[in-house]
Amino acid sequence: MASILFLAHRVPFPPDRGDKIRGWHVLRHLARSHRVHLCAFADDRRDLQPRAQLVEATASRTILWRGKGRVRAVAQALATRRPFSLTAFDAAAMRAAVGDVLAREPIDAIYGFSGQMAQYLPAGSRARIVMDFVDMDSAKFAQYAGEARGPMRWLLAREARLLQAFEADVAARVDASLFVSEAEAALFRKATGAPRVRAIGNGIDTGFYDPAAGAPVSEAGPLIVFTGQMDYRPNIDAVAWFAETVLPEVRERHPGARFAIVGRAPTPAVRALAQVPGVLVTGEVPDVRGWLAAASVVVAPLRIARGVQNKVLEAMAMARPVVASPEAAEGIDHDGWLSVARAPGDFANAISALLADPAQASAIGARARRQVQRRYGWDAQLAPLDALLELEAA
Structure with a gap:
């Protein structure tokens, strides 16, 4: 049974929003055959106390509150010439938590979930590393910039440029980079020239999402x-x-x-x-x-x-x-x-x-x-x- 370090920008359970849904199903899939050690941020106070399902699926859990505000993250980004997508999730406590797991556990593989957590991937690790970017976030910010005006346009274009350089650097040194669709993977390959890029799509629990599973709400008319x-x-x-x-x-x-x-x-x-x-x-x-x-x-x-x-x-x-x-x-x-x-x-x-x-x-x-x-x-x-x-x- 292998040991896996799972890094998540948001506690993956309960799976009540898009990123948490993918994160939870990946974690649960890995936990069926391996020991999974979770290091994750929480931005909902309810997630600070892990639910029973998450406890059952993981060998250990470190959940840290992410309380850094947007203004502070942007100020740090401008001061350090980094993307604010990263400074928003930059925390010494998370670095310490990752280091603690790596020191005490014989980690065979690391699964980074969402690009914000790539900054915590250890350098020189013997563990195999898979980075699940999910989406190409730099392209999203480029799209935002195209629709913005004034200083916000400059800030978003800066984010797109710096984030793409960071994504390309990460992809060049990990063992595999994952995206949620082949179209997204192809866009990343074209933009960065990165190797070892592939798509693993989202799924759906058709037992849970079943038209017979629950009563419709009562609303009149179409x-x-x-x-x-x-x-x-x-x-x-x-x-x-x-x-x-x-x-x-x-x-x-x-x-x-x-x-x-x-x-x-x-x-x-x-x-x-x-x-x-x-x-x-x-x-x-x-x-x-x-x-x-x-x-x-x-x-x-x-x-x-x-x-x-x-x-x-x-x-x-x-x-x-x-x-x-x-x-x-x-x-x-x-x-x-x-x-x-x-x-x-x-x-x-x-x-x-x-x-x-x-x-x-x-x-x-x-x-x-x-x-x-x-x-x-x-x-x-x-x-x-x-x-x-x-x-x-x-």
């Missing part, structure tokens, strides 16, 4: 649903764009249609959207499956997105018809199971057609679930990991 962490910039941008440019056109044809924004930590800008006719902002809900089960249509109108969107796989697993932007559909085999639209009019047309023909919408949803069951199980997606880490099962 219901359009978006799910996600609502203090995350791409999600904020997506729901604002949809509520302001797409929903009015849908409601002209279907006056009773409502748009539910379902997810924790809605910002003031998101909460303000509840003043738009037909918009409902739920905040955190105990179980998102009830809202998905009630949805006439699920939308993913992200204009800034990287990799595979868990929200799309979850909706498809729940047998819901989905209308998504090209960015949100990236990396998902969606021929005939997912509608893709970019312009507001195209989005409105696709949604209106589904609302006008519930039988066809239901048939598309059923096909979507079958596709997810066939292609996107976590076991199938993560099967290559042991070979990449060069570990033998117990």
Whole structure:
């Protein structure tokens, strides 16, 4: 039985947001045959006390509070000429925790989850190192910079440039670099020329995300649903764009249609959207499956997105018809199971057609679930990991 050091920028359990979902399933996969030692940050006070499932899956756990504010992280980044994505997660206590695990445990492999944790990869270690970047974060910041103005444009362009150099340096010295989709992996290869880059996609637990698993919430009329962490910039941008440019056109044809924004930590800008006719902002809900089960249509109108969107796989697993932007559909085999639209009019047309023909919408949803069951199980997606880490099962 091998020993693995698992570095995570966020405690991976409970798996209640996109990054934690991938992190938890990777950790659990590795823990089935190996001893996993976790070093992770927490940004939710509830995560400081590990749940029973996380304790059961790990041989040891070090969870540290990440309380550094954005202004402080940016100031440190400017002073040290580093990306603020790294200074935000730079902590002496985490370096000490990683060093302690390496000193006391015969670590055979290290799994770094998310680029922010690459700064803790030890130099000169004999352990095999796999860096799961998930997405190419530098490309995301370049996209942000392209839409910003003034000093913020300069700051975001600086972040993109410095972060890409850091990503390339890390990829050159680890044994494998992972990305969530082949498109993301190809983008990284082209931008950095890095070797040993491959894609391992996200999966979905179709036993949990099952249309028969829970009762739909009670909402009258056609219901359009978006799910996600609502203090995350791409999600904020997506729901604002949809509520302001797409929903009015849908409601002209279907006056009773409502748009539910379902997810924790809605910002003031998101909460303000509840003043738009037909918009409902739920905040955190105990179980998102009830809202998905009630949805006439699920939308993913992200204009800034990287990799595979868990929200799309979850909706498809729940047998819901989905209308998504090209960015949100990236990396998902969606021929005939997912509608893709970019312009507001195209989005409105696709949604209106589904609302006008519930039988066809239901048939598309059923096909979507079958596709997810066939292609996107976590076991199938993560099967290559042991070979990449060069570990033998117990």
